[in-house]
Amino acid sequence: MPASQRFEYWLDMICRTYVHLDCASPEELPFFGDIEFSSVGPLRFTRLSSNAKRVWRTPACIRKEAEDYYLVQLQRAGHGFVRQGGRQAALAAGDFAVYDCTRPYELHFDSDYHDVTVLRLPRTCLETSVSGMAKLTATTITRQSAAASLLMAMLETLHVDLDKLHPSSADSVSEGLVSIIAAGLRGLPEANLCKASNLQTYHLARIKAYLREHLRDPGMTVGSIAQALSISPAHLNRLFRNEPLSLAKLMWHWRVEGCQRDLADPRQAARSVGEIAYAWGFSDVAHFSRVFRERAGLSPREWRAARREAMQVPAAEN
Structure with a gap:
């Protein structure tokens, strides 16, 4: 210049x-x-x-x-x-x-x-x-x-x-x-400054590992996690009090992350947005779209199109 x-x-x-x-x-x-x-x-x-x-x-x-x-x-x-x-x-x-x-x-x-x-x-x-x-x-x-x-x-x-x-x-x-x-x-x-105790850290690790393992299960709830791990729902919520996200929000956040990976993957271009959402534990497309937009700032279809454009991969029909 x-x-x-x-x-x-x-x-x-x-x-x-x-x-x-x-x-x-x-x-x-x-x-x-x-x-x-x-x-x-x-x-x-x-x-x-x-x-x-x-x-x-x-x-x-x-x-x-x-x-x-x-x-x-x-x-x-x-x-x-x-x-x-x-x-x-x-x-x-x-x-x-x-x-x-x-x-x-x-x-x-x-x-x-x-x-x-x-x-x-x-x-x-x-x-x-x-x-x-x-x-x-x-x-x-x-x-x-x-x-x-x-x-x-x-x-x-x-x-x-x-x-x-x-x-x-x-x-x-x-x-x-x-x-x-x-x-x-x-x-x-x-x-x-407010470091969790070793016992709290242990329980949080158990809960997050269970959540990862069952993330695709549409029937998983905070209550079902508490029951599976023999922890009361009240104590489970207390464990997440100082975490960045509550357990329920963390579950939806990780599910959206999984959907984002699949929507960006050219090998899964033939799968519809709805199919991917259901595969990651969402049972309602409207709820999925709302949660996805809150995280990504775009609708699932808009986000998928933007990722394909960035990767220079031709878009397929949703």
Whole structure:
């Protein structure tokens, strides 16, 4: 781009790629920026380098668009700072932090060059795995942690080999990325202030294992799980009091995830949306469509068409 147009073009590009933002152009040096973006499952990941030193999201930016994402910034080169909710995460190469685009935040870079990878993921991806996210944003997960090392290695591999990833594997890979990020967040001291007892952890693991095993059973309810595991329904609900989702919501969430994987799989293109919903334990298509839209932001047919378009797979009749 001509030098006189670079900054405006850059600001428009990052707003379209991430969320609506404001950005300060460097005063001392000519502006430059480079951005590469791609998607894996529901995640968008971007590799970005620039000499812009300050980016911020204000309440006015938030009011312009109803974007509902978490952003994960992995620092590759240079030093950065993420500020949100009165906290500041200082990031050196290999560190990462998470911030919430529904609340104001600021990004600062203290050198004339920075290189970062940013992941944009739907809010529900993290909030089903990590409690108390409002207290965990803008907190550094350091490069010394296993989560940061794994995230860096996985993103490096995807950057090089994304075109080799089979479309039907994309959602599983994205789930792996989210699990690594969640593991890093759960390792923060703030995430362990109300740590569950060993007995609670044992019961929760039993319940979730049973739920996974019987997820496709349309007759499964909170009551039937309690009966099968010899736990009273009241105690079962108490066990999930500090979990991100209640047991009932977790059951529907996992069923929708299973439907999403099947709807995105080209090998299952001949199956109708209804067939896939019934196979994952839904007994009412209207209820399925409502729960699916709450999670994905699209109807099942819209989501399937969008995934096929992204994969360049011809759509079949539903």
